[in-house]
Amino acid sequence: MVVKVDERRRAKPKSSRPAAPEREGGNGAPGLAARKAAAKLLAAVIDAHTSLDGLTDHDHGHPQFRALDMRDRALVRAILVTALRYRRTIANLIAARLERPLPANATALSHILHVAAAQILFLDIPDSAAVDLAVTHAKSDPRTARFSGLVNGVLRSIARGKEAELPATLASTQDAPDWFRDRLVAAYGAETATRILDMHRIEAPVDFTVKSDPEGWAEKLGGIVLPTGSVRVGRLAADVPDLPGFAEGEWWVQDAAAALPARLFGDVAGQHIVDLCAAPGGKTAQLLLAGARVTAIDNSKNRLARLEQNLARLGYSARTVHADILKFEPEELFDAVLLDAPCSSTGTVRRHPDVPWAKTPEDIAKLADLQTRLLARAVLMVKPGGRIVFSNCSLDPLEGEAMLTASLSGSTSIANDAVQPGEVPGIDAFLTPQGALRTTPADLDMGKPELSGLDGFFAARLRRLA
Structure with missing residues (x-):
């Protein structure tokens, strides 16, 4: 089926009257508010x-989202x-059904349609519910009312053809x-890029x-132990707060890749370490568990409060400081510094599929400059x-290898402190020739796709020169 798109007709101007409240029936059909919010x-x-x-x-999101029940x-x-x-x-399945x-606009x-x-x-x-609500939604918006027939035709055709067409x-x-694929x-x-994109699905x-x-x-939570030491569960049996061990503070949720940088310090018992950009506190907790004394700094009061709550559940405490790192002046120098820097988060697309659509190459360049x-x-x-x-x-x-090379080039204040094979259990496969750490979603094959992979991460260990 091919549906024509009439570009010649103009939509009527949007009414200046306030929208009617959602109600049962008509434009207030059950489920319509949720679909409108999703499109918005x-x-x-x-x-x-x-x-x-x-x-x-849930507290500070879009008003249309917060107006919905849980x-x-x-x-x-x-x-x-x-x-x-x-x-x-x-998009491809929709396009196949359009004449043009x-x-x-x-x-x-x-x-x-999406x-x-x-x-x-x-x-x-049910297909019928998705189609009917989309048609009702289109009719309720002056910008799309004239396309309600197209919406009906395209979506019913997708529903009829999905079993045959979707796999191909x-x-x-x-x-x-x-831009992201390139x-x-x-x-x-190309081969590894394809594997990364496949894992994102x-x-x-x-x-x-x-x-x-x-x-x-691992046994209690219904998971496995990864070579890096993290416990992994493919699908949770309950919400995180309802799992065994949560209330007792026996563990915290942290991607296996995110758990690696703090381990690059080696033995930190008794050291005073500053964790920069520390919230929500997973790495701070790791350092405390290893016996370090930690000062945790973040430039967001809300995120810092969340860090404090997380540490309290775990039975830990750290000195917390709300500050702009670029302006922070420590009273005394620390034994070590952990900087988990703000970035484009392109390594977390599997968890956050909005990232490649919400970010741009310009964002990456700006963030790399900030990281430097x-x-x-x-x-x-x-x-x-x-x-x-x-x-x-x-x-x-x-934001990783190139930033590090540029920072080290000609520097008299820092030197690369390469991580050696065998130094940290379970990470040799992720070490670069320069002794840095690089993980991707295509790594860590555990036999099943749903149990394999980990976030894309870069980590490097440096040493301040005397």
Whole structure:
């Protein structure tokens, strides 16, 4: 089926009257508010490059999201994660049903189609409900009302053809924007880039850092122990706060890759370490567990409060400081510094599929510059001979290998302190020739895709020169 798009007709001007409240029946059909919110938030990610986590925050998120009950919020989140994870696949199936592409200014129509198609193709929602609500949604918006027939035709055709067409479309499509795919290919080669993108389609497992007895906690939580020591669970049996050991503070959720940088310090017992950009506190907790005394610094009061709450549950305490790291002046130099720097987060796409659509290459360049300045500042906080561990969750070498090379080039204040094979159990496969750490979602094959992979991370260990 091919549906025509009439670009000649103009939509009527948007009414200046306030919208009627949602109600049963008509434009207030059950479930319609959730679909409208999903389309609105999808527009915010795609058109305005807004973070999905911020939009769906239960306390400070988008008003249209916060107006929903918790069940509908969960539905909206599921729709959005799915629509973003498979955005190119969905777009190709829609395009195959159009005689000509949608008009460039028909973004509202595109978002309605993507929200409904995500439900039809990937979620356990009746096709008829997804189609009918999308048609009702289109009719309720002056920008899309004239396209309601197109919405009906395209979506019903996708529903009829999904079993035959979806596998082939998935096999021939890479679900990433061109700029992101091209940078992965340039950094890792076409084969590894494809494996990374394939892993982005698979929901990430949940990893735990445990205080002790990883084998015992793996059994209790229904998971496995990774070679790096983290406990991994493919699918949780309950919400995190309801799992055994949560209330007792026996573990915390932390991706296996994120748990590696703090281990690069070696024995830290008795040392005073500053954790920069410390919230939400997973690495701070690791250092405390290892016997260090920690000062945790973050420039966000809200995030710092969350860190304090997390540490309290674990039975730990650290000195916390709300400060701009670029302006922070320590009273005395620290034995070591951990800088988990702000970054593009492209290593977390498996968990946050909005990232490649919300970020741009310009964002990466700006963040790499910020990281360079933060690292230069961090060096000044450590005693001569002390170690600095720099890390971030970006897959882009501009924020990792290239930034490190530029920072070391000609420097008289720091030197590379290469991590040696066998020094840290379970990480040899991730070591670069320079002795830095590089992980990708294509790494750590555990036999099953849903139990394999880990976040993309870069970490390097440096030493301040006397």
